[in-house]
Amino acid sequence: MIDKMNAAWAELEAQFAKVQDRKITDLFESNPDRAAQFQCMTGDMMLDFSKTNIDQATKTSLLALAEAADIPARRDAMFGGAAINETEGRAVLHTALRNLDGDAVVVDGTDVIPEVRATLARMGDYAEAVRGSKITDVINIGIGGSDLGPAMAVRALSPYHDGPRVHFVSNVDGADVSDTLRGLDAKTTLVIVASKTFGTIETMTNARTARAWMLENGGDPTEQFAALSTSEERTRDFGIPAERVFGFEDWVGGRYSMWGPIGLSLMIGIGRDAFLAFLRGGQAMDTHFCAAKGAENMPLMHALVGIWHNQICGHATRAVLPYDQRLGRLPAYLQQLEMESNGKSVAMDGSQLPRHSGPVVWGESGTNGQHAFYQLIHQGTRVVPCEFMIAAQGHEPDLIHHHQLLVANCLAQSEALMCGRSLDEARAIMAEKGLTGDELERQAAHRVFAGNRPSVTFVYPKLDPFVFGQIIALYEHRVFVEGVILGLNSYDQWGVELGKELATALEPVVAGTQSASDKDGSTRTLVDYVQRHQA
Numbered sequence: 248m249i250d251k252m253n254a255a256w257a258e259l260e261a262q263f264a265k266v267q268d269r270k271i272t273d274l275f276e277s278n279p280d281r282a283a284q285f286q287c288m289t290g291d292m293m294l295d296f297s298k299t300n301i302d303q304a305t306k307t308s309l310l311a312l313a314e315a316a317d318i319p320a321r322r323d324a325m326f327g328g329a330a331i332n333e334t335e336g337r338a339v340l341h342t343a344l345r346n347l348d349g350d351a352v353v354v355d356g357t358d359v360i361p362e363v364r365a366t367l368a369r370m371g372d373y374a375e376a377v378r379g380s381k382i383t384d385v386i387n388i389g390i391g392g393s394d395l396g397p398a399m400a401v402r403a404l405s406p407y408h409d410g411p412r413v414h415f416v417s418n419v420d421g422a423d424v425s426d427t428l429r430g431l432d433a434k435t436t437l438v439i440v441a442s443k444t445f446g447t448i449e450t451m452t453n454a455r456t457a458r459a460w461m462l463e464n465g466g467d468p469t470e471q472f473a474a475l476s477t478s479e480e481r482t483r484d485f486g487i488p489a490e491r492v493f494g495f496e497d498w499v500g501g502r503y504s505m506w507g508p509i510g511l512s513l514m515i516g517i518g519r520d521a522f523l524a525f526l527r528g529g530q531a532m533d534t535h536f537c538a539a540k541g542a543e544n545m546p547l548m549h550a551l552v553g554i555w556h557n558q559i560c561g562h563a564t565r566a567v568l569p570y571d572q573r574l575g576r577l578p579a580y581l582q583q584l585e586m587e588s589n590g591k592s593v594a595m596d597g598s599q600l601p602r603h604s605g606p607v608v609w610g611e612s613g614t615n616g617q618h619a620f621y622q623l624i625h626q627g628t629r630v631v632p633c634e635f636m637i638a639a640q641g642h643e644p645d646l647i648h649h650h651q652l653l654v655a656n657c658l659a660q661s662e663a664l665m666c667g668r669s670l671d672e673a674r675a676i677m678a679e680k681g682l683t684g685d686e687l688e689r690q691a692a693h694r695v696f697a698g699n700r701p702s703v704t705f706v707y708p709k710l711d712p713f714v715f716g717q718i719i720a721l722y723e724h725r726v727f728v729e730g731v732i733l734g735l736n737s738y739d740q741w742g743v744e745l746g747k748e749l750a751t752a753l754e755p756v757v758a759g760t761q762s763a764s765d766k767d768g769s770t771r772t773l774v775d776y777v778q779r780h781q782a
Contacts, residue, residue, distance in 0.1 A: 251315035252734075256558075256602075258308050263559050270699050271300055271665050287545045289535040292707045292717055294545050296552050298665045299632075299701040300560075309551040310541055316732045318547065325727065326537065328354040328498075332738035333595060339738050340496075341503035341723065345529040345716070354498060363507070370493055370511055371519040373473070378410045378515060382437045382471075386427060387512040388453045389441030390417045391743075392501025393475070395583050396719075397441075399576035400505060400513045403715055404525070406573075406642040407517045411437070415512075416457070419449035424456050433466035439473045439512055443501065445481035448751065454485070475508040500738055502583050503723060521712045528716020536724045546724030552703060553729055556632040557606045566624060567610035569636040570657040571710055577636075578610035581722060588726045588737040595736050604733055610634075614656050625663065625696055633702040635661050636718075640709040657704070667698015 275281050275297070285297035285306070301309070325331050328338045343352050343363050351358040377385070387397055394417035401413050414431075416424045438457050442450040458468045473491040474482040482492045493508035505513070506529060514522040536546045556562045567578045589605030611619060613635075624631050637657040641650035673691040682690055707714045730737030755761040756774055763771045 248315065248317065252312070255308065255312040255315045259305070259312065259555070259559050262305050262308060266300055266302070266305070267560070269300060271298060271701065272698075274300070274302060287539075287543055287548050289539070289545050290531065290717070292545070292705065292714065294549060294703060294705055296548065296703045298661055299552060299555070299703065300699075301552065301555055305555065306542060306551075309555060312554070312732060313547060313551060313728070316734075318728055318731055321731045322537065322727070326352070326533070328352045328359070332498075332500075332736060334736050334739045334741075335497075337738070338498040339500070339503075340498040341500065341506055342529075342533050342720075344495075344499065344504075344506035345526040345533070345720075347523070347526055347530055349530075354496075359496070359498075366493060366495070366508065370508060370514055371522075373491070373493075374410075374511065374514040374522075375519055377437060378518065381435050382411050383435040384431050385411050385413045385437045385439060385512055385515055386416060386431075386457060387413065387439045387441060388416045388424075388450055388457060389475075389509070390447060390449045391583060392504050393417075393441035393443075393447075393450070393509055395576070395580045396502070396505030397510055397512045399574075399580040400510070400525075400715070400719075401516050402576055403571075403573045403710065404513070404517050404521070404712055407521045407712060410516045410518060413512050413516045416453050417449070419452055421456075424453045428457065428460050433461045433464035436461070436466065437471050437473065437515075438468075439475060440485075440487075441475040441509055443475075443477050443495070443497075445474065445476040445478040445485070448747075458486075473511070475511060500740075502587055505719070517712065524712035525716040528713035528718075529720035530716075531713070532717045532720035532724065536720075546721055547728055549703075549721065550725045550728035550732070553606070553632075553725065554732060556701060558602050558733075560630075562606070562630050562632050563603070564607040564609060564629075564631050566616075566620075566631050566633045567608060567636075568613050568616055568633055568657075568660075569610075570613035570653050571636065571638060572612050573710065574636065575612040578608065581610075582608050584722060585726055587740050587743070589730050589733065589735065590742065591735040594734045596734075600733065600735065602733070604735060605729065613660070614653065617656065617660065621660070624700070630700055633661070633664060633700075635702060635704040636707075637704070638707055638710050638714075642709070661702045661704055663696065663698075664700040664702050665698060667696035667700075668694065670695050 282295065282297045285301065286293055286295045321331065325339050326342055328340060330336050331339050338354050340352060340354065340359065343359055346352065346360055346363065352360055387394065394415055398415040401408065414427050416427050438461070440450065440454045445451070458472065461468050461471060469486055472487050474487045475493050476482050477494040479489065479492065493511060495504060495507045499507060506526060510522065536544065539545070542548055553565065556565065567581055569577050585605055585608050591604050592600055594600050610616065624633065635657050637654055643649065670691060673694040674687060676694060677687045677691045726737055756763045756766070757777060759778060763774045766774070
């Protein structure tokens with residue numbers, strides 16, 4: 248397997264050396280059917296990757312790389328409940344949370360599906376009870392995967408939101424909880440505390456503050472708190488009865504947990520039926536990922552395009568650009584999903600990775616980003632592969648001209664990135680403005696767009712719960728494929744631990760109850776500054 252992988256990497260690197268200066272536009276000129284041949288579909292969703300420098304030979308070599316990595320076997324192991332998270336000895340089964348009518352999934356001799364469905368049923372009953380009660384506001388207190396996913400999803404599916412208002416608190420900065428609580432009625436607010444261990448310091452600090460606020464303002468924490476946690480003892484000690492505790496197993500990682508209890512705030516907002524449609528969308532993408540072959544497999548091709556741009560072409564970042572205001576938090580969600588999963592430097596066997604791991608993921612919704620960082624994307628010195636996302640239909644039929652303009656902007660940006668503008672074209676523009684000589688040349692130089700900058704575009708009918716589920720599951724499987732090809736474990740996150748440990752040790756130092764003498768000079772100076780100004 249190692250020899251096959253090395254040969255596949257070498258073949259791709261050799262191809263890149265041959266084509267790195269080739270224009271993407273030349274590929275369209277030489278192949279009138281390119282757009283149809285460099286796309287994949289699942290249902291009504293399309294991934295167009297024709298605006299990249301990938302040709303047929305490169306596509307074949309990328310698929311050979313995936314074959315050498317034995318993606319199907321690893322995929323089947325994940326869906327089957329094998330402990331593919333080898334550093335923690337755990338299965339990886341977020342897919343089981345959306346397995347609404349599939350086969351059994353056995354972990355350590357036990358079929359986990361009955362318990363998954365029982366928890367989902369409990370969630371649905373509780374969500375509908377809350378939606379029919381006096382509760383007007385819900386606060387989800389969590390951090391990381393217990394916040395980013397549901398916060399992003401509630402915003403994305405706001406057209407389907409017909410339940411209580413949903414708010415999110417994640418930062419231990421007191422401003423976050425203070426600003427959220429201000430203006431809410433403690434008597435009609437439900438607080439959901441989302442922490443698998445019920446020991447996450449940021450989450451529990453905010454939860455205690457929210458409980459004190461509720462007590463001081465006439466609410467009843469014994470009735471108005473729920474927990475998303477596996478710790479029965481800690482939730483009971485906090486005062487939350489078992490019937491309002493929704494647990495999930497350690498084979499669900501935080502950044503993959505929105506499909507289960509961590510999605511309770513979303514379910515309360517949009518209702519049980521819409522939440523089930525979201526799960527159905529994820530399940531549909533799972534089915535496609537397991538059944539589609541080769542270049543027809545959207546998650547596979549999505550990942551292989553990413554491998555080409557990052558590991559082969561050397562583009563260190565990737566911009567995610569949803570042309571949908573309601574997907575404005577998607578780039579931040581994907582930052583955690585991808586950078587926490589594949590931001591590693593060590594292979595599964597403990598050796599150093601022979602090549603770079605995942606890229607830096609960033610972005611913003613269009614058209615806002617066009618007036619912020621697109622300057623760098625178009626004319627900067629570094630190439631940033633872009634991922635555009637656009638729905639054919641919006642949710643505001645009376646504002647269809649807005650959506651038509653949005654679509655036009657999205658498609659124009661990918662066209663501009665690919666085609667660019669030559670110096671001769673820029674000269675002609677300046678000549679029309681009456682410039683001549685050196686001034687014409689100077690001004691024309693500033694209006695040149697190098698072009699030949701790659702992008703992919705996702706198009707889907709409408710951002711409804713089902714399509715949203717497809718999108719999230721698509722990116723989850725992309726992470727999986729890239730992790731397998733790179734030979735790393737996408738499902739642990741040891742990189743977040745050291746800072747947390749040091750923060751715990753530093754808290755009494757900052758409070759002045761312990762000495763900072765064993766800290767480095769910079770840290771001692773900073774602590775001294777803070778203490779002087781706190782005093």
